[in-house]
Amino acid sequence: MASIEPYLDEVLERFDDIEPHLPWILENIDVLAPYTGLLLKHVDELLLYATSNESDGVGTEYALAEQLLPYLEYYVSRLDMVGPHLALLRPHIPKLLKHKRIAKISPHIDRLFAGGYLHLGTSANLDVLLFWFGWTLQVPFLPRLFFAIPGSPRIVQFLACRFPKRFVRGFCSGVSCSVDGDYGVSWNKLSKI
Numbered sequence: 001m002a003s004i005e006p007y008l009d010e011v012l013e014r015f016d017d018i019e020p021h022l023p024w025i026l027e028n029i030d031v032l033a034p035y036t037g038l039l040l041k042h043v044d045e046l047l048l049y050a051t052s053n054e055s056d057g058v059g060t061e062y063a064l065a066e067q068l069l070p071y072l073e074y075y076v077s078r079l080d081m082v083g084p085h086l087a088l089l090r091p092h093i094p095k096l097l098k099h100k101r102i103a104k105i106s107p108h109i110d111r112l113f114a115g116g117y118l119h120l121g122t123s124a125n126l127d128v129l130l131f132w133f134g135w136t137l138q139v140p141f142l143p144r145l146f147f148a149i150p151g152s153p154r155i156v157q158f159l160a161c162r163f164p165k166r167f168v169r170g171f172c173s174g175v176s177c178s179v180d181g182d183y184g185v186s187w188n189k190l191s192k193i
Helices: 005-013 015-027 029-041 043-049 063-076 079-112 116-124 126-138 142-147 152-162 166-172
Strands: none
Touching (some): 005 015, 015 029, 029 063, 029 079, 043 063, 043 079, 063 079, 079 116, 079 126, 079 142, 116 152, 126 142
């Protein structure tokens, strides 16, 4: 409770967002409490991971969050770097959890997402990378060897944005995420014609 007390005002400010998930939070309070400040800073992105739906294929409502809980300690210190990618990574998390790929990619996250907002195409197209190159994560030492190459994050981004998506996404292959973040000042203004 002592680790939560300094952030009590922020918790109360965001209580409407947090309240639906309170039973799960209280159940895992021992794990979550030490990181309260960092988790609150990125609460909007993290709430995307709170519940799962049928398309995730992970079972109960909080099954996805339960599966990601062991990685919390590793990723919480990197939330400022990974934060911009969280919303784009959310649809691909079940694929990352399959075959424990997330455990094999985690040591290389610092190199992969070091560009922050500059390389969002990688996280938006992670399903494409896992389809074409997921098998390489099963080869011992290959991921470590690849990420030791200078410029490997740029290679990953190039491949993620250029490899065929049709085999991965089927009829949705032409759909892409807008990752530039530069919509201009009037993107949401209605105008009469």
